[in-house]
Amino acid sequence: MQQDWNIRSRAEACDATGKGFAEGETFHTALYREGDGFLRRDLCEEAWASLAADPQQQPPFSSWRSKFEPPAPPPPEPLPRDDAEGMLRRLLESNDPAHANTRYLLAVMLERKRILRPQPSADKGILVYERAGTGETFLIADPNLSLSDLARVQEEVTALLTGLSSPAEPPQGETTEPAEVSAAAEPATEASSEAP
Numbered sequence: 001m002q003q004d005w006n007i008r009s010r011a012e013a014c015d016a017t018g019k020g021f022a023e024g025e026t027f028h029t030a031l032y033r034e035g036d037g038f039l040r041r042d043l044c045e046e047a048w049a050s051l052a053a054d055p056q057q058q059p060p061f062s063s064w065r066s067k068f069e070p071p072a073p074p075p076p077e078p079l080p081r082d083d084a085e086g087m088l089r090r091l092l093e094s095n096d097p098a099h100a101n102t103r104y105l106l107a108v109m110l111e112r113k114r115i116l117r118p119q120p121s122a123d124k125g126i127l128v129y130e131r132a133g134t135g136e137t138f139l140i141a142d143p144n145l146s147l148s149d150l151a152r153v154q155e156e157v158t159a160l161l162t163g164l165s166s167p168a169e170p171p172q173g174e175t176t177e178p179a180e181v182s183a184a185a186e187p188a189t190e191a192s193s194e195a196p
Contacts, residue, residue, distance in 0.1 A: 008040045010029065012071070025067065027045070027068055040137055101145055104145065117132055126139055127140040
């Protein structure tokens with residue numbers, strides 16, 4: 001699947017009613033497949049209940065409940081230093097299939113640091129994350145890394161994060177095609193789905 005949709009910010013108002021969310025208000029986020037991409041809808045409790053009661057409504061690809069936090073003021077411009085989140089954002093923007101393994105490993109690192117929160121996904125090949133604090137949604141393709149791939153990908157991530165290189169192309173003869181599935185390489189997710 002071609003991925004041209006990776007990050008979307010949470011709305012500050014209900015998509016159905018247009019009413020702004022209050023700080024601490026519970027709201028629902030639903031992702032719907034739309035062609036080759038996804039549509040994100042942030043809905044207040046009333047709109048979510050209305051959708052759940054409508055049997056004609058298409059079920060979402062993924063959905064979860066959150067408390068609204070107003071966006072934080074932008075941080076001061078940091079020193080020119082790469083971090084895992086910044087690198088992940090750049091690699092998602094470039095959407096280069098050669099870096100699918102690196103994007104996956106960076107996302108797992110950020111999940112373990114509790115920066116990205118896993119959300120339910122109807123497709124085992126796509127991991128859905130919500131950024132803590134901002135509510136942005138990240139979609140990461142799961143390249144099904146094997147244990148033999150991890151050392152090479154970890155070296156690439158380390159080089160990128162220490163500023164030794166820009167995202168590099170894989171060496172000649174190496175493939176970035178998904179390898180055999182390894183249970184040890186899959187991140188554990190404990191999110192539960194709330195579909196209308």
